[in-house]
Amino acid sequence: MTVKFMPFWFADVVKSEEKLSRLASEGLMLTGFKPYGLFTFEHGEAEQVKYRIVREKKCEGRVPKRLTENGWVKCADSKHYYIIKNADKETDAEPSYKSWVTLYRTLQTVMFFIICFVVGMFIGAGAATLEDIATKKIRWQALIVPFVLSVIFILIWRKLHKSNKKVLEKNPDAVKFAFTIPEENFIYTKEQEKAMLKSKEMIKKSPFFWVAAPDKAEAMVEKMAAEGWKFYRFDKLGQDFYFIKSEPCKLRFVVDFQSEISEEYIALTKENGWKLEFASVTKKDGYCIWSKEYTDDEDIPELYSDNESALNHAKDYLKKMIIPLTVDVILSVLLIIWCFTDDLGMTPFKIVFIIFMAVIALEYGFFAIKSLGYYLRLRKKND
Amino acid sequence: MTDLEKLIKKHLPMTETAFYILLALNEPRHGYGITKFVAELTEDRIKLGSGTVYGTLTKMQKDKLIDVYDDSDKKIIYEITDMGREVLKAEIARIKLVYGNILSQEANLK
Numbered sequence: 001m002t003v004k005f006m007p008f009w010f011a012d013v014v015k016s017e018e019k020l021s022r023l024a025s026e027g028l029m030l031t032g033f034k035p036y037g038l039f040t041f042e043h044g045e046a047e048q049v050k051y052r053i054v055r056e057k058k059c060e061g062r063v064p065k066r067l068t069e070n071g072w073v074k075c076a077d078s079k080h081y082y083i084i085k086n087a088d089k090e091t092d093a094e095p096s097y098k099s100w101v102t103l104y105r106t107l108q109t110v111m112f113f114i115i116c117f118v119v120g121m122f123i124g125a126g127a128a129t130l131e132d133i134a135t136k137k138i139r140w141q142a143l144i145v146p147f148v149l150s151v152i153f154i155l156i157w158r159k160l161h162k163s164n165k166k167v168l169e170k171n172p173d174a175v176k177f178a179f180t181i182p183e184e185n186f187i188y189t190k191e192q193e194k195a196m197l198k199s200k201e202m203i204k205k206s207p208f209f210w211v212a213a214p215d216k217a218e219a220m221v222e223k224m225a226a227e228g229w230k231f232y233r234f235d236k237l238g239q240d241f242y243f244i245k246s247e248p249c250k251l252r253f254v255v256d257f258q259s260e261i262s263e264e265y266i267a268l269t270k271e272n273g274w275k276l277e278f279a280s281v282t283k284k285d286g287y288c289i290w291s292k293e294y295t296d297d298e299d300i301p302e303l304y305s306d307n308e309s310a311l312n313h314a315k316d317y318l319k320k321m322i323i324p325l326t327v328d329v330i331l332s333v334l335l336i337i338w339c340f341t342d343d344l345g346m347t348p349f350k351i352v353f354i355i356f357m358a359v360i361a362l363e364y365g366f367f368a369i370k371s372l373g374y375y376l377r378l379r380k381k382n383d
Numbered sequence: 384m385t386d387l388e389k390l391i392k393k394h395l396p397m398t399e400t401a402f403y404i405l406l407a408l409n410e411p412r413h414g415y416g417i418t419k420f421v422a423e424l425t426e427d428r429i430k431l432g433s434g435t436v437y438g439t440l441t442k443m444q445k446d447k448l449i450d451v452y453d454d455s456d457k458k459i460i461y462e463i464t465d466m467g468r469e470v471l472k473a474e475i476a477r478i479k480l481v482y483g484n485i486l487s488q489e490a491n492l493k
Binding site: 056057058059060062064065066067092093094095096097098170171256264265267268269271272274299301302303304305306308309310312313 | 398399400411413414415418429430431432433434435436437438439440445447450451452453454457458459460462464
């Protein structure tokens, strides 16, 4: 028996799978696996097999029947993973890479925020050092730690980015994003767009904070389409709406909040004839915006066909969006009160902190109230 | 209570949507295949929205009523599990009882 420790196996799953195949061709058969990176092998006859590491939440190592029917054999498993091999390299059924795409996107987002934080530290430490230099206490060493951390995290982010690209290549259907908009949505070049804006063939609208009342934005876009202004695209932050002059048409425009935007969700909705306009892929829990044209003879298309599923979805929104916002508001108010009750008196730092907290409380509070209104309207519509 | 009994208790009675989706997965299908199958079976009475289908599939996947994998075109395929089949059978038995009750009482309805 041979044991190999590969703690970073998940950072590039395709490479890890290729490594398992290579080991099998050298006569090392995988027999056991622990998600933290322990792989156990038995010596046996060398074989040419393709390995797949499948990540599926709470699968408890259960392999779909269709895969075993197509020659896949389980080698090892754990709570959220199973590893299977197949001697036939051109099989009809294969496990999906989609959960890996979702995982890498999430990890990249987390790394992005960590990098922001560390770079913030770097700048903070830099400022402190300048102050120290001014007061003759030179401590440039204070910069080393944040600098090294920044470099390490950026390297990890790049690694994840590369792995994500690899699994995306294995997924021809996957959405290629230009930040938050599918690449194919950019029909015109930048110059063409500029010219169209100038000649008023294209117009831009920027409704203030529209995410807090998505149903109103939906209605606005649908009305514009009926008046001969078809929705063209968003800007990358999802704040500006661009419209182009066209024949009046019937368009359904939907903002859909999801606790986890997965490749599976996007694929399924696209299969049903919806066009993806925007996806807030920079956040784990975000929203997707969909549009679909329809004719006079057709019913208005809806993402949620029955009242019950629409209501359940609205409740999810309440739980995952509004409640955390409310908790944030309460926390910041409590922190402000706490600032006033200790006996240390007011310091400049404390005043900045209080203003900062007050801005957060107001912004989140405004957002929570608006969102609650949206939830209540959704509930009324589907009750 | 066994896992199966717990699942049956949790999922029964099913919503019409969930019932038809699980019924459709008696054969492996794409997401859109589910919508098409249900529309054909019910003669367009039920047209499932993709959000509804996705939400239901996610819940069923969590409870291991269905499995997911890719076909040779890398399209996602859903398929009922043995556990899912048992839950579906229990629901069918329940609906049969309801139907029997309807038949015996329908004549009395004024």
